[in-house]
Amino acid sequence: MSLHLVLLVVYSLIVVTLGLWTARYVRTSSAFFVAGRSLGPGLVLASMLAANIGAGATVNVAGLAYREGLNAWWWSGSAGLASFVLAFWVGPRLWALAKEHDFYTTGDFLEFRYGAAVRAVITGLVVFGSLWILAAQLIAGAAIISVLTGAPRWVGSAIGGGIMTIYFTAGGLLGTAWVNTLQLIVMLVGFIVAVPFAISGVGGLDAFASASLPATFTDITHASGPGSGWTLLALTGPAFVISPGLIQKSYGAESARALRLGVALNGAALMLFAFLPVLLGMTGRVALAPDVAPDLVLPTVLTQLLPAWIGALALAAVFSTEVDTCDAILFMISTSVSKDLYQQHVKPAASDGELLLVARIAAVAGGLLGVLLSIYLGTIVQAMTVFYSLLGVSLFVPVLGGLYSRRAGQAEALAAIAAGVVVLLVVRFGVAGRYAWLDPTLSGLIAAALAFLGVMMLQGPQNRTSTPGPQSRTRPTL
Secondary structure (H helix, E strand, O other): OOHHHHHHHHHHHHHHHHHHHHHHHOOOHHHHHHHHHOEOHHHHHHHHHHHHOOOHHHHHHHHHHHHHOHHHHHHHHHHHHHHHHHHHHHHHHHHHHHHHHOOOOHHHHHHHHHOHHHHHHHHHHHHHHHHHHHHHHHHHHHHHHHHHHOOOHHHHHHHHHHHHHHHHHHHHHHHHHHHHHHHHHHHHHHHHHHHHHHHHHOOOHHHHHOOOOOOOOOOOOOOOOOOOHHHHHHHHHHHHHHOHHHHHHHHOEOOHHHHHHHHHHHHHHHHHHOHHHHHHHHHHHHHOOOOOOHHHHHHHHHHHOOOHHHHHHHHHHHHHHHHHHHHHHHHHHHHHHHHHHHHHHHOOOOOHHHHHHHHHHHHHHHHHHHHHHHHHOOOHHHHHHHHHHHHHHHHHHHHHHHHHOOOOOHHHHHHHHHHHHHHHHHHHHHHHHHOOOOOHHHHHHHHHHHHHHHHHHHHHHHHOOOOOHHHHOOOOOO
């Protein structure tokens, strides 16, 4: 057994053991969903950063950098920029409402603000989209297992899926916050050690200016079209402001100050970390064959271009990022199914113990479905694009509109969701091929905003009727 594989096995056992150990502190749904609202800035930082650095930020970014160069920074850099919006403008407002009204999920806020219909629609979209991004993380983990052992994708997906499902189902948000701290340390050490060795191995930074590489290879401002360079801000930025998983993690903060500090530090760390997998991918372009599959660039660089012990440490770091992001996605799935679907539509009088049990069952089911989907999807970027696009166009406008407008109601929210999703699908599958610079996600966001504002103007204060149900309670203080 190789050193790389031994280290992965040992690391995985430690993660599972830590997750099971924390389960003894999780006896209520509050501990599972929002960690009892007890997370200080350090655990908020660890939990957020671990959720934000996954397959997209590592394996996918290295593949993008291998193809295009330094402009791949924008994938994670955009998430860092968006995190400041969550830290200072969106997160504290949502946290205050969550504490006042005991919100556990984003769906709780949407129902409070717009009514049950909006909550139901968004929950369905979130669960569907979350399965795709869960599959993307498992594809990345499977790529590492495949490079090390030659095993087919389903084996790697099953291993990664089993690890994250066990420790998340046991510990919920409270347990994963501690597991994420360990994963974060492994991830940062692994990448920080690996990058200097990789660059030195190809002759230093001057190697990236070789005449054999594209002239734009070191231009961070370059974009070759939608999904490239700075245009990634439209794809990933909105999703990192209103991601249900990130919002629910922010609910777990012990105070608004802890939230602001933890999420802001996460944003700064993301913008710095963004360079590391990019440089590894660029190194691969210099040293490897020109036809390496995008999802295999990073694991190939780490196993072939680095000393064995450094490569093993870095592979453990990459595997860590895939697993810790998986738990954030399972968090979205389990909380949405248990709180937003089961308690809302199946058994409103469910006890706290029943809610906790359903959340754990949903986590196991989500893990199994994610593994199955990862086997049949083509690439990481294919899976992640579906999630980020769907999340951005359906949630961004309703969440921000609900926070910053007193007039907006259910009609505006449903119109925004419908317009955003429809335009996204039409542009992606019917128009984008004919107009190279027409971005489906940005088009969907614009359509959602126009629909929201259009319905608001048509409704007018004099024509608006109250939405029955939770919205008829006291309006949030905005």
